[in-house]
Amino acid sequence: MHDIRTIRDNPDAFDAALARRGIAPLAAGLLARDAARRARILAAETAQADQNRASREAGAAKAAGDTAAFEALRTLVAEKKAEIARLTAEAEAEDAGLRAELMTIPNLPRADVPDGADEGGNLEIRHWGTPRTLGFAAREHFDIPGARPGFDFPAAAKLSGARFVVLRGALARLQRALAQYMLDLHTGAHGLTEMWTPVLVRSEAMEGTGQLPKFAEDSYQTTNGWWLVPTSEVTLTNLVAGEILEGAALPLRMTAHTQCFRSEAGSAGKDTTGMLRQHQFEKVEMVTICAPDQSRAEHERMTRCAEAVLEGLGLPYRTVVLCTGDMGFGAERTHDIEVWLPGQGRYREISSVSTCGDFQARRMNARFRPAGGGKPEFVHTLNGSGLAVGRTLIAVLENGQEEDGSITLPEALRPWLGGKGRIDASGALV
């Protein structure tokens, strides 16, 4: 959420930044609303101050035995009371209205984000690895002979419908191994704290990270009001909601492996075959809570943590910085990591690492007390996939496929695969 005072101080800069995201100017409307709001607040508080004073004087008059004065003041308070009720209701309505509007406005892109209308404007900032030369026609993950027995889409359709998968045998094992490998890498070499969090959350949590109020249709809600998290960014980030952290304790770097649930509203027809885009999938997420002067370095660090997962698995990737038109709601800068998928012959997103500045912190009211003392300030929040486990499974299968239909698995996974290193053409882990 944006700070109305910042907009007040520099409305042109606000509108200019919005324009980079293709949004029409909003500052004038917001400031008119803000002026009305403040006028109401002032009126309500002035009336309240009048009442408080009259009440004190009434008490004094009563103590002094001055009945006439007491009765007069009592009448005055009663009058003020009705006035206050009306004025505060108006003030609260204005305040809520302004806040509601601010809650729907996306974060502003940082100056170093490239302009662009869509993903065509993204810029590669680095790449790693070279796609194998296969010498045969690459298959997509669901078409590789060794993988086919492990994917049971008909069974998933029977249980749940489209965009679900049942994994069987070697593939179920492989997915588990991938998640364990990622968690161990992040908690070990990268020093993140492993967390385990709920996947059902209150609306407040979804508002804190920006999924609500604007994107309700993208998530699922239970009959009693809980939301299924679309990513554990929601739980990990909201851990600090409403808190005032000690500056010396920052940065907090966390990771969690959870199920994620997305309605995929609006992506009808996209990626309908295979398990690339599912309503339920696994993700190892990373979240960092830090001081404002730490967030740039933390963003780079987190990006490197995600890239390290792919490097450990020997999967070629490229990292792009998203242009203004392709960024998500809460981000001020995003790095997408795209893994090479031989079956599609192109790079596909496997991780998205964003720094949100104080955008989420304002929504959550998450602050820290600077190390040297002083007023609490809003923290900065960052989140990134490290990585999407299902998509990593796809990448491992497609990149490891052999002409005979078998699949060579990354060496790095052996500790979690009972020492085994390939899936044969019949689908057995050997």
Next chain:
RNA sequence: GGAGAGGUGGCCGAGCGGUCGAAGGCGCACGCCUGGAAAGUGUGUAGGCGGGAAACCGCCUCGCGGGUUCGAAUCCCGCUCUCUCCGCCA
């Protein structure tokens, strides 16, 4: 799901319907003391919003929301969360 107890500042913990944003303690910060420290001692120490160039002033917050009252941390009602016991349960 049933019964009971309880939510006060960074923490612990008092609080008669007004003088209470709140005693006291701990912690923390700064000073005194000291060769330096400890101990001792003094002072300070919540957040948000609004007005103001500033000094400063006002408003709100004792889990949340209502009510009673001239006046509520204190009385009443509802909700919520935590804890204990019972029930159920992976």
